[in-house]
Amino acid sequence: MKKYAWVGAILALIVVMTSVAPIYGEPAAGLESEAPDHSKDGAKTLSGEVKAGFERVAENEYLALDFNPETAEIIVTELKSGGIWQSNPEGREEDPVAKGSKKMDLQSQLxxxxxxxxxxxxxxNNYTGSIKDKTFEWSKGKDGIDVTFQFPKAGITIPVRYSIQEDAFSATILTEGILQEDKFRLVNISLLPFFGAGGPEDEGYMFIPDGSGALIHLNNRKSHYKSYNERVFGGDQALTVTGQxxxxxxxKLPVYGLKSNDNAFLAVxxxxxYQAGIAAEVGGKSNQYNNIYSxxxxxxxxxNLIMExxxxxxxxxxxxxxxxxxxxxxxxxxxxYGEDADYAGMAHRYRQYLMEEQGMGLEKAVSSEHVPLLIDFxxxxxxxxxxxxxxYNSVETLTSxxxxxxxAxxxxxxxxxxxxxxxEGWMADGLLGKVxxxxxxxxxxxxxxxxxxxxxxxxxxxVxxxxxxxxxxxxxxGNGFNKFSDVTKGISRAPVLQYDYRLSDGAKNPERKPWYLLKPETVLEALGRFTKMAAENxxxxxxxxxxxxxxxxxxRKGSLSKNETGQIWEDSLEQAQSHVGGLMFDHASAYTFPYAEAISDVPLYTSGFDVEDESVPFxxxxISGLIPAxxxxxxxxxxxxxxxxKLIETGTYPAYRLIASDGELLEGTPLDSLYSAEFGLWSEELSRQYGVINEALDQVAGKAIMEHEKLDEGVFRTTYDGGTKIIVNYNDEPVQAGGKLVQAKSWLVEQEERS
Known part of the structure; x- marks a missing residue:
């Protein structure tokens, strides 16, 4: 059954609840005139019909928000396109796949x-734990509604707020109101796990931010593979692991999305x-729906290993x-919706978010004649x-x-x-020295x-x-820091050791000395001290x-959460930026973007999980047009x-990691695996490769990517602001693409045709 339909054509669905009626809070003062209550038989508004059993609780020029006080379901209507987005999928009662508690999950919002x-x-789930027994309360507020779910059997209370903010629908767990009054303790809270879920007949994909970005096609018949479930910004490095x-x-990006037929959403x-995770599951595994959520x-x-x-x-x-x-x-x-309802459209909307919500401006570090080149010495x-x-130990000179x-x-x-x-390694003690x-x-x-x-x-x-x-x-x-008072501690309250792991078997590398992580407050101190001295120099x-x-x-005692660490990171970077202005980050996550003058080691590939179907350069x-990457x-x-x-396809600038001395000097150091790094041996080939990339990208350097398409297997077209298109052919044979012949393992620039 399709999940999208025009508002007037939606079938009425009333879930009859037993037990006492829920307790309703009072609407916020003054909101009644903006979002009048409606009867269970359905009612008309200026933007259309409200589904039977629902009440319109908020509306603006972009969106309308409806709430069902019996089932706690919500419906968001996109007023320009007429797109309908529901917290719970249509036809869930007849789902032939879901059984037992999985059937009840489909009725839930948490x-x-x-x-x-x-x-x-x-x-x-909050259906069996709260809605079924009517132990939830709700009240209207500014631009939306607050719902408090009580789980008596677990002794847990979780308040949620739904609101509309211009063209965005916001769903919020009000963490300050979470109560845990029994012996049980929360681990994860999944929010709106079936919002906009794609049905068995829908066409499209789920977008996941794995590396560069990946697509999981709806109903891709991969239900026998492990579902996608990863933590935003990576796992917690303060946890002890026995092997890799x-x-x-x-x-790297706190985003995900779903395209179904002609409509799509991007969730940010x-x-x-910092404490989030993203999960996606294809239809046929736990139920017939394709759902993605955080x-x-x-x-x-x-x-932990005891007596290892x-x-x-x-x-x-x-x-x-x-x-x-x-x-x-x-x-x-x-x-x-329409032409914007694809992964490129999602990326555009996220770029807009970065500019409007994070204060990012347009890229400034690119000349009009040559693309940038990064050399990491x-x-x-x-x-x-x-x-x-x-x-004795001495600093080996690799690049003076x-x-x-x-x-240069x-x-x-x-x-x-x-x-x-x-x-790197320019200061006293060289690489891997003191803080x-x-x-x-x-x-x-x-x-x-x-x-x-x-x-x-x-x-x-x-330069x-x-x-x-x-x-x-x-x-x-050294420099005022020691491993007893300045490093982060694990759950055992012991300092957390970090290890290098062998690629061959994932075991700890005994030839590499372990190290520690500075506790977050000390990172703030160290970065502040250094950047202040850097400015003076x-x-x-x-x-x-x-x-x-x-x-x-x-x-440690009175633990510091990842969200609190993230706030310290932001404070640290803001302070550092005020001292030196230009900051570069490697393997950069989104929280660095507002402070970045340039970033390196950008992800151009995915993990290649079995459940994934395509890699995309989301x-x-x-970030195109915003940060030199x-x-x-x-x-x-x-x-x-x-x-x-791949660099030409994605508009990414080239980088090299090099030393000026003989590579044999790396033997017996932690860098002995750094092969092919001598500048003298690479100088000519580097210049040639740079010339190729510069020829391809010089006209689009610093411009935003407007569209990215897969034309055929191994053939992609990237369109930039201004109309210039670049077609890349990864195949071993020439191909006809866009009416042009693209040679094997090559690329072609199409200029915008001007009248």
Whole structure:
């Protein structure tokens, strides 16, 4: 049964409830004239008919919101298109797949995961836990309605607010009102899990923000595969893990969406995203519907090894305290129809959100003649050496300050006039040293004099320079920080060790020394101290590492939640930006965007989960025209030719990670796996590859991507603001696309035709 229909043609559905009537709160003063009550037989409004059993509780020029006081269902009507979006799917009573509690889930607006004192897990939905026994209250408020669901058997109360805000429908868990009055403790709260769910006859897809972005086609017959369920911004790094079981892409953007027939929605987790997760399930698994939703996580767990490595080794499950925090959990839904109802339209709406809600402006760091090029140089790293048989540690020079200046000059002579340089391992102790708090050059790289000359020369050459610093990872004590009082703690209340894991078997790498994570308040202090000193040393930009790619809890006494850490991250970046202005982030998550002058290592692929059907460049589309976005290092790609085509398809700028010295110097260091990194060996090929990318993208650099299409298998067309189109052919044979012949493993630029 189709989920979309015109308002006047919707079949009436009345769910008869037993037991006492629900308790209704009083409408907010003055709202009655805006959203009058309607009878259960249906009523007319200026925008159309209200479904029988529902009341119109809010309406503006874009949207109308209706509520059923018997079943707690909601309906959102998109007034321009007539699109109908329901909290619960039509025809659910006749679902041939759903059985038992899964049938009851279809009647629900909240799904709860919770545990007893022995950490035994339970699940509950708000239909059987609250609606069925009529233990919920509701009241009208400004622009919407508040509903409080009480779960007597679990001793839990959860208040929810539904409202319309211009063209957005907002659903919010009012976290400050959550009560847990019994022995049970919440783990996850899933919000509107079946909102807009696609039926068995609907066509379209669910969009998930896995890496670059992926599509799960509705009814794709993959119900036997594991459903998608991942945490926004990645897992909690403060949790102890015994091994790395899979290598996958993290969620970098707090968004998801669904397209069904000619309509679509984009959901943005507006508040509370640091503790959010996103789940999607295809029809035929638990029920006949295709649904995608988000949830708020409020409790973490981990498995610890006791007496590890002995015959008495055993596993112990530990759970954290409830980490609700003080931030509401709010999801905003934006509705699209017609030609805009696709993943590109969703990305456009998210770009608009970033500009309107996050204050982002248009990209400014791109010249009109050449696309930017990022070179990531590694300065020095500690290496164990011997002198007269006596071992000692010394910083091995990989790229000196003079090397950086000379490399920049060579590249500019070869036509690279829009050069960005990030410089790692440049400070005293080199890479993986102390937590940086001041600008202290390494003597083996050229000392203070060499550092100042490099800064001057790069500035005179108009090179964008970003010395890297990492305020998150704690490798070595010093500069006022130590591992006893300044690192984050796990659920066991012990400092959390971080490990390098082998790709071969996922086990801990015994050749790499473990490290720690600074506790969030100390990150704020370290970043503030460093950027203040950087400003005093006339540095115009900083590459901030770590903070843009992970968010973690601190499970000390009086635990710090991920939402609270996220707020500290935002405060840290705002303070840093006020000191040095230009910030660059690697593997950047969305919370860095308002502070970013450039980002690198952008995700261009997905994890390739079995349930996924297509990879799409949602991330690239969303940030195009806003932030200069650089690739992962091309010289470290296993298939550089295909990777270059991916950059051209997505409008991503090229990047390389290099050293000026002989690569043999990396042996015996944590960078010994860094292959193919010598600048001298790469200079000519780098220039050639840059020329290819510049030829393809120079006319569209800094412009927003307006459309992205799959024309055929391995053939894609990207359309930019202004009308320029680029077709990329990944196939081994030439193809006809858009009326033009595109050679194998090549690309073609189509200029806008002007009359």
């Amino acid at each position: 799904l709860l995961d919770y545990v007893d004192p022995q950490s035994k897990p339970f699940q509950l 079981t899979a290598v996958k892409q993290d969620i 987790i507006h508040q509370g995203a 949830y708020l996580n409020v409790m973490e767990s981990e498995t 490595g002995t015959l008495n080794e055993k596993q112990v499950l530990r759970t954290s305290e409830t980490l609700i925090g003080n931030i509401p959990y709010e999801v905003k839904y934006y509705f699209l 590694i300065g020095g790293i500690k290496k164990r050496k011997t002198f007269l048989g006596i071992p 300050y003079k090397d950086v200046t000379e490399a 000059s060579e590249l500019q002579e070869k036509g690279v006039t829009n050069l960005f340089i990030r410089y 940086p708090t001041k600008v202290k050059p390494e003597s083996n790289l050229g000392g203070t004099r060499g550092w100042r000359e490099m800064i001057r020369d790069l500035k005179d050459a108009d 964008a320079f970003y010395p890297a610093m990492d305020p998150v990872h704690f490798f070595k004590g 006339d540095l115009q930009g900083i590459a901030v590492q770590g903070i843009g790619s992970m968010v973690y809890s601190d499970f 991330y690239s589309i969303a 650089f690739s992962e290092p091309i010289n470290l790609s296993g298939d550089p030719s295909s990777y270059l085509l």
